[in-house]
Amino acid sequence: MKDEIKQIALREGASKVGIASVESFAGAPNGHAPTDFIPDAKSVISFGVRLLDAAVERDRLFMNSQMVPEELRMPVQEYIYETVAYSMVNTRLDQIGLSIALFLEKQGYPSMCFPATYDTYYDSLMRKIPNFQAFFSHRHAAVRAGLGEFGLNNLVLTPEYGPRIRLNSVITSIQLEPEPIIGEKLCIRGCTLCLEACALCVNNPSTNILTPKENLNWNEIWLDPPSVTDKHACNSGRCAGGCMRVCPVGSKRTHRS
Numbered sequence: 001m002k003d004e005i006k007q008i009a010l011r012e013g014a015s016k017v018g019i020a021s022v023e024s025f026a027g028a029p030n031g032h033a034p035t036d037f038i039p040d041a042k043s044v045i046s047f048g049v050r051l052l053d054a055a056v057e058r059d060r061l062f063m064n065s066q067m068v069p070e071e072l073r074m075p076v077q078e079y080i081y082e083t084v085a086y087s088m089v090n091t092r093l094d095q096i097g098l099s100i101a102l103f104l105e106k107q108g109y110p111s112m113c114f115p116a117t118y119d120t121y122y123d124s125l126m127r128k129i130p131n132f133q134a135f136f137s138h139r140h141a142a143v144r145a146g147l148g149e150f151g152l153n154n155l156v157l158t159p160e161y162g163p164r165i166r167l168n169s170v171i172t173s174i175q176l177e178p179e180p181i182i183g184e185k186l187c188i189r190g191c192t193l194c195l196e197a198c199a200l201c202v203n204n205p206s207t208n209i210l211t212p213k214e215n216l217n218w219n220e221i222w223l224d225p226p227s228v229t230d231k232h233a234c235n236s237g238r239c240a241g242g243c244m245r246v247c248p249v250g251s252k253r254t255h256r257s
């Protein structure tokens, strides 16, 4: 059954898929643990769809364009990014989750999938929820399913794509063998590229929105976010996700700037 589930995810366009045990979510906030969605949940299936490098590097698009006026270059870059690296990816993530959950329910296992993001309800719904709390943490699920580890930018770093991947999850009552957590640390000790990009992107170099927590242990795999962020800043739309773009992990480029 595990192989069949993974085949569904990959066939529907997932770049990565893994399984986490429900026990690994001990300590999840009330109302957001797997068993809050499926009372006899046993497993969480985590999957991700990678982002196209060219879309992530959107600031390179339409430079010296003969068609796009200079004053429209940034809005057009944003449009490309928000469709190719956000809406289209979220649609695929939604579809993968639904396909897996419907398959499992047909086999007799109650299962729950999620919209990949608040997306079109972003303004009307998400901003009313204190601290922008998600329904279910797909990032925590991903690290527990062996897809990667948290990086200093609080995103899940994967060996293949770094943080340039979007995630979703399915909670299910079937017992599946979980994957081991990732064996090798990915976040690079001494690297501060994401911190620098964060400070720059909010045009306030004196305030590091992304701040590492004290006493970080660099000798362990990070299963929880290692930094403090101002979620309002992250969701303001002002930052263009610099902390994701510059990360060298999984990058084909030798240097990101």
Ligand code: SF4
Binding pocket: 153, 197, 198, 199, 201, 202, 209, 210, 229, 233, 234, 235, 239, 240, 241, 242, 243, 244
């Ligand atoms: S999303 Fe933007 S504001 Fe938030 S940590 Fe990343 S760069 Fe900083």
Ligand code: SF4
Binding pocket: 151, 152, 153, 154, 157, 186, 187, 188, 191, 192, 193, 194, 195, 246, 247, 248, 249
């Ligand atoms: S940019 Fe550097 S410090 Fe930040 S998450 Fe990536 S590897 Fe870690």
